[in-house]
Amino acid sequence: MIIKRRQFLRSTGAAAALSLAAPLVARAAADTIKVGGLHDLSGALDLVGIPMDQVFQMAIKEINEGGGLLGRQVEGVVYDPQSNMSMYSQYATQMALKDKVAVVMGGITSASRETIRPIFHKFQTLYFYNTQYEGGVCDRNEITLGTTPAQTVARIIPYAMNLYGKKVYTVAADYNYGHITSAWIKRYVEEQGGEVIATEFFPLDVAQFGSTISKIQAAKPDFVCSAMVGSSHLGFYRQWAAAGMKEQIPMISTVLGAGGNDQIVLTAAEGNGILSSFGYFEAVDNPANKAFLERIKAEYPTNTPIMSEISECTYEGMMIWADAVREAGSIERDAVLEVIAKGKTYDLPAGKVKIDPKTQHAIRDVYIAELQDQTFVIKESFPESQPADTQMVCDLIADPRANKHYEISL
Structure with missing residues (x-):
């Protein structure tokens, strides 16, 4: 027992x-x-x-x-x-x-x-x-x-750039996963002829992102790539939606949904449209x-x-x-x-x-999926x-x- x-x-x-x-x-x-x-x-x-x-x-x-x-x-x-x-x-x-x-x-x-x-x-x-x-x-x-990034980030970056454009703003957790993944994001963006115009890192206990949202609004990227981790960082998505930015600049994530419950913690209004890539979704x-x-x-x-x-x-x-x-x-x-x-x-x-x-x-x-009404819907798959x-x-x-x-x- x-x-x-x-x-x-x-x-x-x-x-x-x-x-x-x-x-x-x-x-x-x-x-x-x-x-x-x-x-x-x-x-x-x-x-x-x-x-x-x-x-x-x-x-x-x-x-x-x-x-x-x-x-x-x-x-x-x-x-x-x-x-x-x-x-x-x-x-x-x-x-x-x-x-x-x-x-x-x-x-x-x-x-x-x-x-x-x-x-x-x-x-x-x-x-x-x-x-x-x-x-x-x-x-x-x-x-x-x-x-690993070669299986997921390498898939979602070209997919998102084809949908949204070539200027990317990265936000990430301030530890080895966030730093190394951000480097991969930069590599894959540049391989596709794009540019990461800024990258910001946040400790796992940071929960307020107002100043960063203002910076992103001013920078006007084609999309934001998030490598944020943990419950505190979910505040970024909430504050992004509350600021009215979700309708202006698309969002992709290398992490959202990895633990399984992020899409339920966020409301549909906060999460709809976010793209993620993993080796498994319930769908x-x-x-x-x-x-x-x-x-x-x-x-x-x-x-x-x-x-x-x-x-x-x-x-x-x-x-x-x-x-x-x-x-x-x-x-x-x-x-x-x-x-x-x-x-x-x-x-x-x-x-x-x-x-x-x-x-x-x-x-x-590996799969790319879009969050729709608190459920991930698979958009594309990549075998082996x-x-x-x-x-x-x-x-x-x-x-x-x-x-x-x-x-x-x-």
Whole structure:
């Protein structure tokens, strides 16, 4: 039975005595296969982390209902790092050394990934990072299922420039994702003969954007490209609409909808017309996705999560890992990696997915969608998009001992 941190504290009254590294699960039976879920169930990113956890647990249930793995049931070991990097570090160490999980699905921001990735690499605990990010991780111990700029930004920029024009104003989160993604935006705009006339960065806790909106109004770009992140930055879209700018200058985003609930938090009046690009939207039209959404609704009938790339990729991670365990006949890391690195194609809710052996990133179908009445409507799809940015710096076939996050030189 999985015991969430807040439930544990309420039931025991032990909040003052609980150390950061205390387990949040009942002791798993010795004959189960433990799998780790490390997602923000509270804190600044809980609206993203909770659906990831819901899908993680549903995947475990499906695997067990299908007979488990290697004659054993799968047991979830869940911790809530609360968007706190210190807790991410301590819980990752706990999972690797004490819980001895076979695999971990976890991390949301690049900061959380780079906190836990070296820990899992050191202790050879297989790690799946399922979040869209800036690209550049080269680590044989990590399987990366989320999209990179070469798969999404490279698609949406030409699409938007063809619709709106060549002058672009970029606003972005002030950390590595925002900075690196903004550099990719500039590169792709210039490749299409356009110009980024300005780029502004904002810390994640900034929620007031009046002066920037005035600057954009004066600059008169053909469209705005947003790489804003988190709940505070949603204020930008609200204030943009309130200022009457939505009818004057179009907006695209590399992030909006990544966590799944942004389109519901924004009203239709605030969000309609914004373009985004990801490796998954609920509107993907294939039998696997229809069945997946039906199972989500049946599993969580009163608190059905909206599925996004991040949550759907968490499901993918569990299914790909389980398939590799079955084929390898083992939960040992190297045996599982050997199977995954064969580049098998999986038919998943997002479409066709396979792992590039060179980077261990996903080659996947990618979509451009427009937000209409709080729902993303797919406008165009791009089959088998390669993680070409990370392929520029990473070759795990040539160097299987690689363990680095490259900031790709542009």
